[in-house]
Amino acid sequence: MEEVKNLKGIEEAVALAIEREKEARDFYLSKAALMEDPKFKELYEYLADEEAGHITYLEVYRDTKQLPVISTKTKSGQSFTPEFNVTQTKQYIMLHMYDQQTTFPPEFDTIRTTSGEAKLGDAGIHIAAMRHERKSEDFYSELAKRVGDDTQKNFFEMLARYERSHYEVLDSYLDYITGFRMQT
DSSP: OHHHHTOOSHHHHHHHHHHHHHHHHHHHHHHHHHOOSHHHHHHHHHHHHHHHHHHHHHHHHHHHSSOOOOOEEOTTOOEEOTTOOHHHHHHHHHHHHSSSOOOOOSOOOEEEETTEEEEOHHHHHHHHHHHHHHHHHHHHHHHHHHOOOHHHHHHHHHHHHHHHHHHHHHHHHHHHHHHHHHHO
């Protein structure tokens, strides 16, 4: 949270948040393109769409200083409330993504590290996504604690709840996959 401590104001915080959301969207889109399993591809495309929505919310807030009107819809047209009901989200994921058995394909994604190359693989990508969502939740929660204005506080708390729901979706998906793999 050192990053948040060094911010000089709400404008800088929103600019940093927009940058992080863009990076997350690019990450999810790039990983979706690597996925051979359509369920992983759909999951990462869904998360990329969510991050694009966050960018829009942040840009609207940056430009108007007002909470944006939020209406999220899934590809099937199902709506979620701005509080992003985690139970509803998990039910959607269970109905629309777990309808076929899923295993990790053998292909691996290579990443560069200071010591050379490492095989991240689908499981590693998934864990990296979970870590990103958790860090984003912490980032927005910390911003909410540091702002004095109730509108700003509510806005950052809402974004933290979104990031938490994304983490929960990824965690539920991981539970499903590992449960399936342990049963085989």
